[in-house]
Amino acid sequence: MNAMNTVLVFLEQREGVVKKSSIDIWNRVQELAALRPGTAVSALLAGPASSRQLDGSLGGNGVVYHANEAAFKLYNPEHYTRLVVETMKKVAATALFFADTALSRDLAPRLSVRLKASLLTGCAVDDVWGADGGGCCQRAVYSGAAIASFAPTRPLKIYTCTSRPTRSSSAITSGAQASVVVLEPSSRTREELFPLVRRMVMHAGVRDVAEARIIVAGGRGMGSAGSFGLLEELARLLGGAVGASRAVVDEGWRPHAEQIGQTGKTVAPALYLACAISGAPQHLAGIGSAGIVVAINCDPHAPIFDIADYALVGDVHLLLPKLIEEFQEFLKKR
Ligand SMILES: Cc1cc2nc3c(=O)[nH]c(=O)nc-3n(C[C@H](O)[C@H](O)[C@H](O)COP(=O)(O)OP(=O)(O)OC[C@H]3O[C@@H](n4cnc5c(N)ncnc54)[C@H](O)[C@@H]3O)c2cc1C
Numbered sequence: 001m002n003a004m005n006t007v008l009v010f011l012e013q014r015e016g017v018v019k020k021s022s023i024d025i026w027n028r029v030q031e032l033a034a035l036r037p038g039t040a041v042s043a044l045l046a047g048p049a050s051s052r053q054l055d056g057s058l059g060g061n062g063v064v065y066h067a068n069e070a071a072f073k074l075y076n077p078e079h080y081t082r083l084v085v086e087t088m089k090k091v092a093a094t095a096l097f098f099a100d101t102a103l104s105r106d107l108a109p110r111l112s113v114r115l116k117a118s119l120l121t122g123c124a125v126d127d128v129w130g131a132d133g134g135g136c137c138q139r140a141v142y143s144g145a146a147i148a149s150f151a152p153t154r155p156l157k158i159y160t161c162t163s164r165p166t167r168s169s170s171a172i173t174s175g176a177q178a179s180v181v182v183l184e185p186s187s188r189t190r191e192e193l194f195p196l197v198r199r200m201v202m203h204a205g206v207r208d209v210a211e212a213r214i215i216v217a218g219g220r221g222m223g224s225a226g227s228f229g230l231l232e233e234l235a236r237l238l239g240g241a242v243g244a245s246r247a248v249v250d251e252g253w254r255p256h257a258e259q260i261g262q263t264g265k266t267v268a269p270a271l272y273l274a275c276a277i278s279g280a281p282q283h284l285a286g287i288g289s290a291g292i293v294v295a296i297n298c299d300p301h302a303p304i305f306d307i308a309d310y311a312l313v314g315d316v317h318l319l320l321p322k323l324i325e326e327f328q329e330f331l332k333k334r
Contacts, residue, residue, distance in 0.1 A: 004040040007033070008093040010084065011045040011064070012103055016073075018049055018058070020211045021099035021162070024268065028125045028163040029097050030060040043178070044087045046080055047072035058178045065091070067183045074196060075103050081110045087183070088115060088156075097125065100160040100266045101210060108160050118152030122266055124289050125163045140262075140285050162268040162289035207241035209258055214240030215269045215290075217260060218248060219283075221276025221297070222316060225253035230320040231275060237327045243267065245277050261286035276316045279304025296320070 009029050011022045026043055033039045041062040048068055058064055065087055071079050084107070088096060096111070098104035100122055112119035120128060123137035135157060141148045209215055216235040218228055228242065235242045244254040246261055260267055262282040268289035275296045277283060284307060287293065295308035298315050305311045312319055 007095040009043045016048040024163040095157045104160045117156035118154040121160045209243045212241035215243045217243030219245040219277030220247040
């Protein structure tokens with residue numbers, strides 16, 4: 001009999017590297033669990049992970065269940081669903097947390113049906129699990145015209161979440177090291193049962209906005225696809241990723257993979273630099289968990305300034321080259 005209330009965090013890997021967005025969720029859930037006596041946090045990692053991550057950087061007091069089978073290397077809905085269901089039962093978990101990613105948007109609904117669980121998507125961890133959270137999550141609906149509150153109705157809950165960036169992207173601050181339990185291979189995950197038909201790699205080598213700690217995003221006010229060269233240069237200097245508003249993607253200036261917002265990606269960078277983005281509610285829906293927001297806009301009344309921590313009023317074509325120059329100088333001196 002398990003007297004503890006156990007919650008499970010799903011750690012998503014790609015190419016054997018656990019995604020930063022998953023680690024942020026793992027860290028934050030553990031930090032919040034420390035405030036809830038009688039709560040244990042475990043994690044499930046499907047597929048290979050670098051020994052560096054397993055041995056050193058998955059901090060905390062919890063147990064990481066590692067299913068290190070070849071069949072879990074790439075996402076397979078059938079295999080992953082079975083694995084998560086079995087692990088949820090094994091640890092008698094009452095809640096399951098995912099980072100809000102393309103994978104979790106596919107997997108979590110399947111799991112909610114299999115496990116008869118309430119599913120809340122696009123939540124901030126602190127909203128659903130913080131001291132005042134009460135398991136509810138709020139989201140803008142009807143193009144930002146209203147705020148809807150979603151509350152779980154079943155004992156078992158599944159959340160796809162973003163988390164405000166934690167201080168470290170690799171380990172929680174307690175210094176403790178999670179213990180790793182390797183799960184027994186299962187005969188039911190043979191790859192020939194569910195063969196992979198084709199794997200497509202989009203925009204190889206480009207940093208994913210959903211994983212980036214710094215995002216330099218551009219809106220329609222950038223004026224052309226060519227102007228995004230300035231943002232690429234700035235992102236390169238800062239070690240960040242380029243993001244875009246939907247207007248930009250609709251213009252065909254940038255790929256949809258970079259779109260941030262209601263119909264794009266939800267991001268949680270430590271720094272979000274919004275360049276010539278008006279700040280429509282559908283765009284803001286994607287950056288609610290961002291740390292510091294810096295906005296550049298020539299319109300002093302642009303709505304983006306309502307949520308920005310720092311406002312630069314002016315023309316991006318004048319300000320961005322200056323910013324790039326300043327950063328270059330700064331980096332030279334370091
Ligand atoms: C159902 C639905 C879903 C949507 N989903 C998304 C989504 O996921 N993501 C998203 O982004 N949008 C989404 N939208 C669209 C959203 O409503 C806005 O239309 C869009 O975000 C506007 O993009 P923008 O800010 O780049 O462009 P604009 O609204 O055209 O704003 C351009 C801004 O650039 C400024 N500007 C112009 N020139 C300069 C200059 N030289 N220097 C500095 N500033 C300048 C202007 O003052 C203006 O504020 C959605 C809309 C709907 C209806």
